[in-house]
Amino acid sequence: CRAPDRCVQDCAMWMKPEEILLANALWVTEQSNGFFTLQRRKGHGTKGLSSVLVGTLDSVFDSKPAPYRILHRTPLSEVSYVVATSLSREEIFQNWAWIEQNLLETLKSFDSEDEATEFVCCKIRSLVAQREVSLPEVDQDNAQFQVNANRFASIFNLPPQEKLVNYYSCSFWKGRLPQQGWLYLSMQHLAFHSFLFGQTTRLLLRWTDITTLERSNNFLFPETIMVASRQKKHYFSMFTNIVETFTLMEQLANLAMRQLISEETFEADKQLSRKLSCNAPKKLPLLKRDLDARAQSETYRTTFRLPLDERLDGSLECCLWTPYNKQAVRGKLYLSPNYICFESRVKNLVCLVIPLRLLQVTEKVDSHHSLSNALILTTRNKVNFLFAQVEGRDFLIEKISELLAKIPQPKEIPCPEDDCTSLASSSSSASWEPEASLASRFELPRSQEAQEAETQKEKQWEEHFAEYGRGLCTYRTSKAQELVLEGIPDSLRGELWMLYSGAIHELETHPGYYRKAVSESMGKRNATSEEIERDLHRSLPEHPAFQSSQGINALRRLLNAYAWRNPAIGYCQAMNIVASVLLLYASEEEAFWLLVALCERLLPDYYNTKVVGALIDQGVLEDLARDHIPELYTKLDSLGVLSMISLSWFLTIFLSVIPFESAVNIVDCFFYDGAKVVFQVALAVLEANQERLLSCKDDGEAMMVLCSYLENVQNPQAAICSRSAFQPPGGSKATVDISTLVYDSYSKYGFLTSNMIEKLRLKHRLSVVQGLQDANVKNVLRSLSLDPRISALLTQDELSDLVALIREQQLSQHSWGMGPPGVAPPNVDSGAPYGEQLFHLDMDQFLSFLSAMGPWSRGEHPRRLGVRLFRLADADCDGWVSLADFCRILAMSSRGDMDDRLRLLYGAHLAVCQPGDVEDSHRDTVDDSPEQEGAEVATEAEEYFSSLEEGSSVDQILSSSSTAEEGSTAPGLQQQQLLQQRTELLDAVLQRSRDTDSLFGSCSLSSSYGSSGDPSRFSSKSSDVTLPDMNQEQFVQMWQTVYNLFVGHPDEQDFYHALACTGTELLQMGEMNHEAKTQPNELAGESSGGDGPTQQEACREGSIVAASVSSDMWDRHWHISFQQFRACLHKDEHLASFFDSKTPVSSALEGLRNSRIQQRASSTPPLTGAIKV
Structure with missing residues (x-):
């Protein structure tokens, strides 16, 4: 069938x-x-x-x-x-x-x-x-997992965007008794569910709310995982595989913290299920496999210093034939889209990186008598690499062939001649070329002993190259580490820094990129470039290279180019010191890629406004000190010294505290072994000064001990440079050889590994990021409470609850990748208090919170008034409203007096709305009959609006208005005037304090819309002086909004009668203003002998914010002032009572919180709006 x-x-x-x-x-x-x-x-x-x-x-x-x-x-x-x-x-x-x-x-x-x-x-x-x-292939998880994923979403009422990663059986300690159940780990939440004999236990924690993750094993809680949030600690035990569970929990928490820092969302690897592999685990859920693959790729990149976009494709066991000692070394071969790497089982025995772009031939070797399943790789330089005992050799060759076919050829990034010419003219020089290493151009004198030592080191490195190879495909052995610890000679330092840091890969695959970055960045003035200019002459001022224009110009180009490449970081203090040292020993382009490797791979999250990475490593150093020098740690912790020294040490890799000619030896080790070197040296410095530090009585004395020690770290084999900046006051203290310090750090703390550091970083990343988030919220609340308009109307508890709700909503929507379509990030004022500038609301979010807590959510079409208020608050027209302005509007509308509410209502109808904001608002109001048909007053109100509109619609008016605006003036000047006038209107409505000069300039609203020529009207002491007059079209729209507020009200008929009477009175006032205005203008026109409008009328009609388009159906001379509008509404008892009533914000907040819970119970996302952070 x-x-x-x-x-x-x-x-x-x-x-x-x-x-x-x-x-x-x-x-x-x-x-x-x-x-x-x-x-x-x-x-x-x-x-x-x-x-x-x-x-x-x-x-x-x-x-x-x-x-x-x-x-x-x-x-x-x-x-x-x-x-x-x-x-x-x-x-x-x-x-x-x-x-x-x-x-x-x-x-x-x-x-x-x-x-x-x-x-x-x-x-x-x-x-x-x-x-x-x-x-879709990404959804083809096994049936049992899909059943549990559906059960997880159903139990905790989560939206479809929440993806389950895995689940584990365990016990949750609720009180003194364990509850056996299931631990669910999703991308955004940790959840536990238990159902035992009719008793249900549920726990749901967001990863971004977790402050501590610890695994312990003691008598009371054997094999336990402790999860701490801001409110409580939770214990889970009796796992079948606690190692896998805890590793996944760490990974998910780490991912959540990184998303908070970088504001990036997780995207699953859609190619994972289609990857060609002979041993990929298919039984695991797809997201779990994806996360495992990401963790393995991160370890792979860190081990071999590869670019951030490189992903591990697979690995297999094999042997590498090492020609320098004629042995086969057992290890593991790693394959990725652009590299073949090998690492021996024995740590630091041998390591190899072969870029596929250099590979020429891959072939089997079956004739070798002692090596089975062998294959040989030949590079373009005719260097052969022999691998034997390769498991799945045929599959590996097929995979390499597949990847080689996809390798793109690096193409030169063009730098237009016009850009280069413009750059040259802006730099006041005929042309520019990247500088070679500045140390070779500005050579410093050396002592005879230092020169002999330098020559000897160069000879040792040449012998090493002859034996192990030179360049990208060299055999990296423990011999290379020994030579690095002794110090790299100046002539080879740039080359080896590029090799061991991995920056050479990005240099070779991005030809012309640096020239393009320089051409795009130089000659442009902004806050970043100005900060760079201030710091240029503070960068190694003792070195002659940076006392010359060549060094300063190269440093300027380098820092501006990196700020252009990575605007998220831009420029951070301490980057100039590191960059200047890089320029000494590497060419300008090489120094650029070294800085990229340093900021983006080797020390991630260090160089930004929050210095999150440095704060995390500060906590790591404290943990290491507690474990290895406990007595000294107790002393320094009581003095608070570790937090004072670590930032300066870490941000500059000791270059700012140790003479640079000595500190470069630490940089040598840093590029070779990674960030663990910084911790090794820091612990060695603390231990070397342990006795003196233990006898210190305060933090100042301890800092003097450490500064004195570091200033006297010398390198007798280095070139002689002015050390005036590092000379101690006495000048006779004993010096410390940098070689001794480096050797001690490796001999005593060389057991530290990158994996150990990463685990400690994860632990402290949770607490540091959470601390920053809490500090941001405190800054928000502090800045809001300092605003008198907000603090006078909203309590601190109400503000705290409101910010918490907004923050919770922001986290949910950011983690689920939800946001307003087509809306760019907000234009953040860099001068705003840090923390307050992080919270911005889009239109849907603004309307949701305002309708939930504001007084105007009832009646007919309440959204239209909310949209008008949003357009009023969105003064810069970027689609976002700041938290401070939202709080001001909420405070005035819910707790303000009658004048505050009338000012909001009046100002909202002066701001220009987009055509789609109030679609068919006139037609809806006219065509829809009131609920109580036949009521005499309701019919009167309807006829009143109909007689004014004469069948017109707002769509036609707004459309023609926007068209007239677009062609009225030059786009740049028009946009500037629009933003200025919208800002002044918002200032007038919210009564924000601004400079009076900016308020009453030649193009200000007060001069454009003055209803009289009396100079006293512009006094800054009056609360409503800057509100412009309202024309007839705007009045009709506002009165329709007021009419809609009372639809369905118990006293609807009384309000309709009051509106009809008050509206008629305001119309008569507008006619009187027209007559009073027309007569003087006619007399002035006759005396001047011209028929054109007066300057005041022209200014009013040309305004973008408040003036309406000229139309035959509207009387353009008709206008009323805010004082008239306010006085009329004050006279009516019913209207005055309505607009003077207060709204209980606390109960509204509680109701909003409960509605969020009910919305989650419907398995739908809470809101469709977004908050941008």
Whole structure:
């Protein structure tokens, strides 16, 4: 039989037939026929004893199936087959109906039961196969995992964006008794669920709220994981695999913290399921495999110093033939899209990196008598690398061939001649060329002993190159580390820094990039370039290279180019010191890529405004000191010294505290061994001064001890440079040889590894990032409380609750990748208090919070007023409103007096709205009859609006208005005037304090819309002096908004009557203003002999914010002032009472919090808006 097309679409419940022996255990039969049985799980939908027992068994043994299933069983067979499952009764009965219609008649025609069973199994498998083909590959996790993922989302009411990574059986200690259940780890949450004998235990924690993750093993809590949030500690134990569980928890928490720092969202690797591999684990959930692959790739990049976008493709065991000692070294070969790497099993024995772009030939070797399964790789320089005992050699060769076919050829990035010419003119020089290493151009004198030592080191390195190779494909052995510890000679320092840092890879794959970056960045003035200019002459001022224009210009180009490349970092203090040292020993372009490697790979998150990386490593140093020099740590911790010294040490790699000619030896080791060198040297310095530090009485004395020691670290083999900046006051203190310090750091603390440092970094990343987030929120609350308009109307508790709700919403939407489509990040004022500038609301978010807590969420079309208020607050027209302005509007509308509310209402209708904001607002109001038909006053109000509008719509007016605005003036000047006037209007409405000169300039609103020529009107002491007059069109729109506020109000009829009377009075006032304005203007026109408008009228009509487009249906001379509007509404008792009533913000906040919980219970995202941080 042929199934209908519909059944293929609805076949999500079909499953591959599974044998079961006990068909009725824990199941109830609802329908059956000769070949199929439809069953329901016992206790499902009930609250009896059977429901409790079955639910407990399912929860403990992870056997909770879908509550409905269909079995295939023939009358004489004892074996049944599960062919369909479903979570709902409706869906399972759809499958049952399809079976009865399409299979039953066919099955009756078979002669034997075995043939019928074979036919059923074949048919069901075909339906399942069609489903799998139609599903995206990334969704093809195993069926059991999908069932648990659905259960997880259902239990905790999470949206579809929340993806489960894995789940583990464990116990949660609730009080003194453990609750056995399941720990769910998703991308954004840690969750626990237990159901035991009718008692349900649920716990849901966001990763971004976790402050501590610890694994412990003691008598009370054996093999326990402790998870601490800001409020409480939670303990989990009795894991089947605690190592895997804790590793995944660390990884997810680390990922969440990095997202908070960088504001990036997680994107699954869509290529993972299609990767060609012979041993990839397919049983793990796809997201778990993705995270494991990311962790392995990060370790791979760190070990071999590879670019950040390199991803590990696979690894296998093999042997590398080392020609320098004629041995086969056992280790592991790693393959990625652009590199083949090898690392020996014995640490530091041998390491090898072969870029695929240099590979020319890959071939098998079967003739070698002692090495089996061998292959040989030949580079373009005719260097051969022999690998033997390769597991899956044919597969490896196929994979290498596949990757080689995809290797792109590096192309020169063009630098237009016009850009270079402009750059040259802006730099006041005929042309520019990248500088060579400045140390070779500005040579410093050396003593004879130092010169001999330098020559000897150069000779040793030449011998090393001859034996182990030179360049990218050199054999990296422990011999190279020994030479690095002795200090790299100046002539080779730049080359070896590039090699060991991995910067050489980015230099070779991005030809012309630096020239392009320089051409794009130089000659542009901004805050970053100005900060760079201030620091140029503070960079190694004792070295002659930076006392000349060549060195200063090279440093300027380098720092500006990097700021252009990475605007998220831009420029950070201490970068100039590091960059100047890089320029001494490497060419200008090489120094650029070294700085890239330093800031983006070797010391991530160091060089930014938050210096998060340095703060994390400060905590790591404290932990290491506590473990290895506990007595000294106790002393320094009591003095608070470690937090004072670590930032300056780490940010400049000791270059700012040790004479640079000595500190470069530490930089040598840093580029070779990574960040662990900084901790080794720091611990060695502290231990060398332990006795003196223990006798210190205060932090100042301890700092003097350390500064004196570091200033006297010398390098007798270095060139002689002016040391005036490092000379101690006495000048006779004993010096310390840098070689001795480096040797001590390796001999005593060389056991530290990059993995150890990374684990400690993860531990402190949680606390540091959470501390920064808490500090940001405190800064927000502090800045808001300092605003008198906010603090006078909202309490500190209300502000705290409001910020917490906004922050929670921001975290959810950021983690789920939700945001306003097509809206760019907000234009943040760098002068705003740090923390306050982090919170911005888009329109949907603004409307959601305002409607939940503001007083104008009732009536008809409340969104239109909210949109107008948003456009008023969005003075810079970027689609975002700052938290401070939102709080001012909320405070004035909910707790302000009547004048505050009227000012908001009046100002909202002066701001220009976009055509889609208030679509058909006139038509809706006119065509829709009031709820209480036949009411005399309601009919009067409707006729009142109809007589004013004369059948026109707002869409037509706004469209023509925007068209007129676009062509009125030059775009740049028009935009500037628009932003200035919108800002002045918002200042006037919110009564924000600004410089009076900016308020009352030649283009200010007060001069453009002055209703009279009286100079006293512009006094800054009046609260409403800067509010412009309102024209007839704006008044009609505002009065329709006021009319809509009372739709459905208990006293609707009384308000309609009051609005009709007050509206008529305001219309008459506008006519009187027209007549009073027209007569003087006519007299002035006659006296001047011209017919054109006056300057004041022209200014009013040309304004972008408040003036309406000229139209025959509107009287352009009609206008009213805010004082008139306010006075009329004050006279009516009903209207005054309405606009003077206060809104309980605390109860509104509580209601909003409860509504969020209910929205989550519906398994939908809380809001469609977004907050940008």
